[in-house]
Amino acid sequence: MIEARVESERCCREPFHERARPTGDLVKQSSLKAILTDTHFWAPVVVLILGVCLLAAMR
Amino acid sequence: MIAKPEINARLSAHSLHVLGVVCGLGAGAWLGTAEAPTKLVTMGFSPFLISLGMVAGVFVARWTVPMLLKGTTYIWLDLREKAHLVVWAILAGMLWAVANTLTVFAIRNVGLSIAFPLWNTNSLVGLFWGWLLFRELRGAGARQWVKVLGGAAAIVAGACLLAYATASHAAGGAAPAGTGFGILAALGAGVLWGTMYIPYRKAYISGMNPLSFVTVFTFGELSTVFALALIFDGGFHNVVTELGRARPALFWLFLGGFCWVLGDLFQQYAAKYIGIGRGIPLSNTNQLWGLAWGALVFGELSGHGSTAQILIVAGSLIMIAGAAAISFAEAPESEKASWEKAVDRECKRYGLDRARASAAMQGSDPLAREQPKRGWWELLVVAAAIGIFVWLASFAGRPTIAVNLAWMAALIALTLVFLVVCGLLLWRRTRFS
Numbered sequence: 001m002i003e004a005r006v007e008s009e010r011c012c013r014e015p016f017h018e019r020a021r022p023t024g025d026l027v028k029q030s031s032l033k034a035i036l037t038d039t040h041f042w043a044p045v046v047v048l049i050l051g052v053c054l055l056a057a058m059r
Numbered sequence: 060m061i062a063k064p065e066i067n068a069r070l071s072a073h074s075l076h077v078l079g080v081v082c083g084l085g086a087g088a089w090l091g092t093a094e095a096p097t098k099l100v101t102m103g104f105s106p107f108l109i110s111l112g113m114v115a116g117v118f119v120a121r122w123t124v125p126m127l128l129k130g131t132t133y134i135w136l137d138l139r140e141k142a143h144l145v146v147w148a149i150l151a152g153m154l155w156a157v158a159n160t161l162t163v164f165a166i167r168n169v170g171l172s173i174a175f176p177l178w179n180t181n182s183l184v185g186l187f188w189g190w191l192l193f194r195e196l197r198g199a200g201a202r203q204w205v206k207v208l209g210g211a212a213a214i215v216a217g218a219c220l221l222a223y224a225t226a227s228h229a230a231g232g233a234a235p236a237g238t239g240f241g242i243l244a245a246l247g248a249g250v251l252w253g254t255m256y257i258p259y260r261k262a263y264i265s266g267m268n269p270l271s272f273v274t275v276f277t278f279g280e281l282s283t284v285f286a287l288a289l290i291f292d293g294g295f296h297n298v299v300t301e302l303g304r305a306r307p308a309l310f311w312l313f314l315g316g317f318c319w320v321l322g323d324l325f326q327q328y329a330a331k332y333i334g335i336g337r338g339i340p341l342s343n344t345n346q347l348w349g350l351a352w353g354a355l356v357f358g359e360l361s362g363h364g365s366t367a368q369i370l371i372v373a374g375s376l377i378m379i380a381g382a383a384a385i386s387f388a389e390a391p392e393s394e395k396a397s398w399e400k401a402v403d404r405e406c407k408r409y410g411l412d413r414a415r416a417s418a419a420m421q422g423s424d425p426l427a428r429e430q431p432k433r434g435w436w437e438l439l440v441v442a443a444a445i446g447i448f449v450w451l452a453s454f455a456g457r458p459t460i461a462v463n464l465a466w467m468a469a470l471i472a473l474t475l476v477f478l479v480v481c482g483l484l485l486w487r488r489t490r491f492s
């Protein structure tokens with residue numbers, strides 16, 4: 001409960017970006033995992049590959 | 060009796076819808092205008108080179124416009140806060156680049172006024188993805204569905220009519236195989252651009268500012284276009300040689316890229332505030348502008364018979380009517396609740412702040428309240444961008460394509476009116492959030 005209150009106070013004091021990204025790389029490994037397991041991700045990837053194939057045929 | 064806060068909330072939601080609609084129309088004007096310089100493809104340059112030149116201009120503008128409006132610190136903090144969207148923005152940029160290159164082939168094979176409507180079927184693709192992935196139109200009443208689906212059917216009918224007119228009444232020079240490939244390229248570009256709206260919408264329901272999104276987006280597009288030019292256009296040495304040969308045309312390509320960026324920004328705001336299912340058809344009124352530029356300024360329709368011209372105009376009008384019907388379908392509260400579920404999904408999956416994402420969707424700017432600093436050197440970057448344009452203009456050649464100057468001046472003036480109106484509305488309602 002105390003931890004929750006401390007967290008809540010910290011949320012009000014600090015800009016969100018400082019809370020959300022305290023350390024590390026721009027894109028965290030967990031974020032990459034979330035992207036790769038996101039079903040939304042694969043539709044654009046497949047369409048992109050098909051588009052490149054069409055360009056190759058157009059050439 | 061309706062309570063005052065509820066009335067205010069409805070007015071606020073309505074003003075966002077109006078803002079989105081105006082931005083969509085502004086996007087149409089600027090995206091249509093941006094295609095005019097690609098007419099230079101008829102001067103004998105490779106489509107990949109034309110695309111590369113245009114995207115280089117896009118790259119310059121995509122950095123300078125967001126920085127001028129919001130500042131680099133703001134953009135950087137926004138990107139850090141939703142870092143996973145960097146990947147999505149690059150993917151969207153790659154989709155844009157491949158689609159853009161396809162449109163150059165399409166314009167070369169079937170002409171601007173015909174290729175335009177065909178790739179504008181991207182609104183159908185966007186509509187589908189919006190419904191499937193982002194819960195757009197879920198919970199909307201039968202009236203909204205009729206408007207949106209009726210509009211979508213009209214767009215398909217218009218596209219078919221235009222394709223028929225192209226295949227049956229193609230102007231003298233184009234071989235049937237070339238025409239077929241041109242149609243395929245234009246439709247392919249439509250699918251790619253329609254799918255590109257997945258990352259767009261994903262960014263905005265996560266609370267990202269469109270200006271931040273396009274700043275990263277441009278890396279995907281420039282690197283992909285450069286790679287395509289290297290792979291398909293004879294390697295690095297050939298690309299550099301061709302760029303040297305194309306020096307007189309570079310200014311026009313950069314100018315096209317700059318217009319494209321403005322149009323794309325308005326499109327991004329439309330996608331943010333009214334969704335991709337409604338925003339994209341609106342921005343697809345660029346078809347009307349493309350037709351106006353092609354027919355009035357470049358005299359493209361003069362080589363076609365009267366039957367073909369009637370079919371092309373009728374097909375275009377049907378498509379516009381369809382887009383208009385979709386655009387007037389303002390999302391009711393029940394649908395907005397469905398949008399919120401899509402926001403929930405993103406916030407849970409990527410660990411985002413739900414309140415900030417919602418506030419950004421309502422036109423607020425939580426990040427701006429933290430007052431990110433502006434740097435003096437930002438002005439230097441803007442000056443450098445202007446310098447690049449001036450330098451390119453110093454050796455720009457006059458295009459050899461015949462143009463109607465009076466119509467060109469009229470179209471440019473109208474486009475500038477859209478720029479001022481959209482810019483003012485965005486500033487007053489959202490401060491470019």
